[in-house]
Amino acid sequence: MTGTVDAAAGPAGSAPDSADATAPPRAAGPTVEQQRRQARRRHVAARIVVYVVAILAALLSAFPFIVEGIITFKRDQDLYAPGNNPFIYNLDPTVEHLDFLFTGTGFLGFVGNTLLVGGAVVAITLVLALPAAYSLARLPLRWGGALGITIFLVYLIPPSLLFVSFSRLVANLELQDSKWALVVLYPTITVPVSVWLLTGFFRSIPRDIEEQAMIDGYSRLAAFGRVAVPLAFPGIVAVVVFAFTLSAHEYLYASAFVSSSSEKTVSIGIPTELVLGDVFHWQELQAAALLVALPIAFVFSLLLGRFVAGFTMGAVKG
Amino acid sequence: MTATSAPARARVTDREGLLARLMLLPAIVYILALVAIPFVVAIAYSFSDVTAGDPSFDWVGLENYRANLDDPVFRRSLWNTFFFTAATMALTVVIANIVALLLTTDFRGKWFVRFLILLPWTTPAALGAIAWLFMLDSLLSPIDWILWQVGLLDEPRHMIWLGSSGWAKASVIGVQVWRLVPLAAVIIMAGQTSIPDDIKDAAAIDGAGFWRRLWEVTLPLTLPVIAIAVLFGAILTFTDMSLVSVLTNGGPVNQTQVLASWAYIRGIDGGNLAQGAAVAVFLLPLLLAATIGILRAVRRWEVG
Numbered sequence: 001m002t003g004t005v006d007a008a009a010g011p012a013g014s015a016p017d018s019a020d021a022t023a024p025p026r027a028a029g030p031t032v033e034q035q036r037r038q039a040r041r042r043h044v045a046a047r048i049v050v051y052v053v054a055i056l057a058a059l060l061s062a063f064p065f066i067v068e069g070i071i072t073f074k075r076d077q078d079l080y081a082p083g084n085n086p087f088i089y090n091l092d093p094t095v096e097h098l099d100f101l102f103t104g105t106g107f108l109g110f111v112g113n114t115l116l117v118g119g120a121v122v123a124i125t126l127v128l129a130l131p132a133a134y135s136l137a138r139l140p141l142r143w144g145g146a147l148g149i150t151i152f153l154v155y156l157i158p159p160s161l162l163f164v165s166f167s168r169l170v171a172n173l174e175l176q177d178s179k180w181a182l183v184v185l186y187p188t189i190t191v192p193v194s195v196w197l198l199t200g201f202f203r204s205i206p207r208d209i210e211e212q213a214m215i216d217g218y219s220r221l222a223a224f225g226r227v228a229v230p231l232a233f234p235g236i237v238a239v240v241v242f243a244f245t246l247s248a249h250e251y252l253y254a255s256a257f258v259s260s261s262s263e264k265t266v267s268i269g270i271p272t273e274l275v276l277g278d279v280f281h282w283q284e285l286q287a288a289a290l291l292v293a294l295p296i297a298f299v300f301s302l303l304l305g306r307f308v309a310g311f312t313m314g315a316v317k318g
Numbered sequence: 319m320t321a322t323s324a325p326a327r328a329r330v331t332d333r334e335g336l337l338a339r340l341m342l343l344p345a346i347v348y349i350l351a352l353v354a355i356p357f358v359v360a361i362a363y364s365f366s367d368v369t370a371g372d373p374s375f376d377w378v379g380l381e382n383y384r385a386n387l388d389d390p391v392f393r394r395s396l397w398n399t400f401f402f403t404a405a406t407m408a409l410t411v412v413i414a415n416i417v418a419l420l421l422t423t424d425f426r427g428k429w430f431v432r433f434l435i436l437l438p439w440t441t442p443a444a445l446g447a448i449a450w451l452f453m454l455d456s457l458l459s460p461i462d463w464i465l466w467q468v469g470l471l472d473e474p475r476h477m478i479w480l481g482s483s484g485w486a487k488a489s490v491i492g493v494q495v496w497r498l499v500p501l502a503a504v505i506i507m508a509g510q511t512s513i514p515d516d517i518k519d520a521a522a523i524d525g526a527g528f529w530r531r532l533w534e535v536t537l538p539l540t541l542p543v544i545a546i547a548v549l550f551g552a553i554l555t556f557t558d559m560s561l562v563s564v565l566t567n568g569g570p571v572n573q574t575q576v577l578a579s580w581a582y583i584r585g586i587d588g589g590n591l592a593q594g595a596a597v598a599v600f601l602l603p604l605l606l607a608a609t610i611g612i613l614r615a616v617r618r619w620e621v622g
Contacts, residue, residue, distance in 0.1 A: 057435055131344070140334055141335075158556075158557040161361075166356060167591065187352075188352045252578075286448070293440070298433065
């Protein structure tokens with residue numbers, strides 16, 4: 001926005017010296033000084049609007065998380081007293097609930113399970129998706145284009161339908177009530193998306209680089225492994241983050257196939273294990289949700305540009 | 319291609335046609351075994367009497383579908399699924415466009431604002447629902463407290479947001495919008511940044527103000543991307559069960575039940591896999607329509 005206003009003000013600003021002598025029509029309208037002032041006023045107004053919208057958007061998005069952060073340290077007598085201001089500490093804050101979350105609940109176990117499932121899902125996803133994406137992007141395949149679209153469409157088959165068959169599959173694999181069932185199932189979601197994303201990244205690498213490597217004696221496979229894969233690193237980072245966060249996000253399969261608390265991931269463990277019957281451990285519950293939310297959002301913020309690029313590349317054929 | 323036509327090269331690692339198939343094979347086998355076959359099996363289940371306790375397959379034709387259509391809870395779930403999706407997307411598309419415009423502008427503290435705006439999307443849906451469970455709690459709701467402070471509630475009394483049919487539905491839609499705006503905004507942002515600068519500059523030099531540039535340049539050029547964002551959001555709303563499951567558990571009295579949550583209750587909680595499958599099959603027609611929409615929008619975006 002700054003650029004456009006400057007561009008409009010620039011030529012007008014340089015006008016006065018010459019305009020006086022030779023070109024009266026310009027002075028007939030509002031003077032240059034007035035125009036300039038008007039432009040500045042508009043500019044200031046636009047900036048104010050931008051900041052108001054920014055603050056509003058940030059507040060509306062973060063409101064529940066801000067409240068979570070506050071009540072994490074609230075004493076029970078403070079939290080449950082009717083009419084108490086929920087946004088301030090009416091009694092001294094305490095870390096007893098945070099302490100209890102780490103020592104008295106399964107929270108760390110849920111985090112551990114999530115890291116383990118996430119790591120395994122990332123590994124499986126990369127092993128399956130990298131070669132498949134390279135093949136679709138570079139190698140001669142008669143049905144390559146149609147196949148690429150079909151793999152993407154697989155992502156759209158609803159888990160609400162698939163879990164019906166999976167309940168039998170999980171039983172046959174004897175993985176009932178095990179986090180390893182999730183390791184087997186989550187790639188059904190991550191592989192199609194990752195193939196789609198990585199195909200875009202591979203297409204965006206200039207062909208010449210691999211061809212030069214092959215002239216230098218690399219086989220096609222080596223050109224893939226030692227040239228194309230390192231160059232697709234930004235895409236791989238996007239896939240790793242996506243596959244990993246899916247393991248933290250996924251709820252349906254986790255609640256259908258994992259029931260003992262020692263096997264649960266954060267997404268299902270926190271809502272089910274920190275509520276005992278009708279008793280909500282509000283402070284622990286909110287602290288746990290916040291502790292999971294913040295690191296994921298931080299990583300996403302760092303990589304946002306990369307995701308936007310990946311989305312654009314995945315969609316636009318090279 | 320020229321590089322590989324050297325005659326002596328016939329190793330497997332260089333035979334491109336074979337290599338292409340070998341590299342695709344693991345992904346294809348996995349997808350066939352864990353998506354394609356289970357998909358067909360699930361649809362077959364919907365015509366059977368398979369339950370968790372009795373896995374033998376007996377054909378019952380359309381019996382499960384008939385039972386579903388006679389079930390008022392199923393009909394409400396079906397209606398809610400469409401209604402929640404439509405309402406969520408209508409609100410999301412407007413807000414996401416504003417947020418996308420904001421995020422393509424430069425301002426101080428943008429990194430932090432962007433971090434906060436992304437939070438609802440990057441947080442697992444079930445945990446976002448946990449945050450809102452407190453915000454909308456029947457006794458402790460901070461929203462009620464604010465309403466009381468500004469005089470919209472006469473005394474410290476309670477809205478009981480999740481206890482009445484209308485407010486519970488509004489809550490589900492509101493939280494869904496809150497969760498999906500960041501995703502839609504990021505997708506739309508990708509579209510806005512791909513508009514060539516010279517088009518924007520040309521419009522600005524021609525004296526087009528903010529609103530004219532928005533209506534005549536930005537929106538028309540990003541329309542296909544907006545369509546993609548809406549369709550993705552619609553698919554996510556349409557198939558999501560975690561929000562309803564954690565926030566209202568379908569209540570009060572099944573008033574906010576959706577197809578995904580009802581399929582789960584029937585199939586897993588109730589153990590009636592066949593009936594659960596028959597519920598979820600109703601998701602397919604709209605997903606198919608959304609998919610065709612996405613493919614068309616992507617094509618238009620590539621051409622444009």
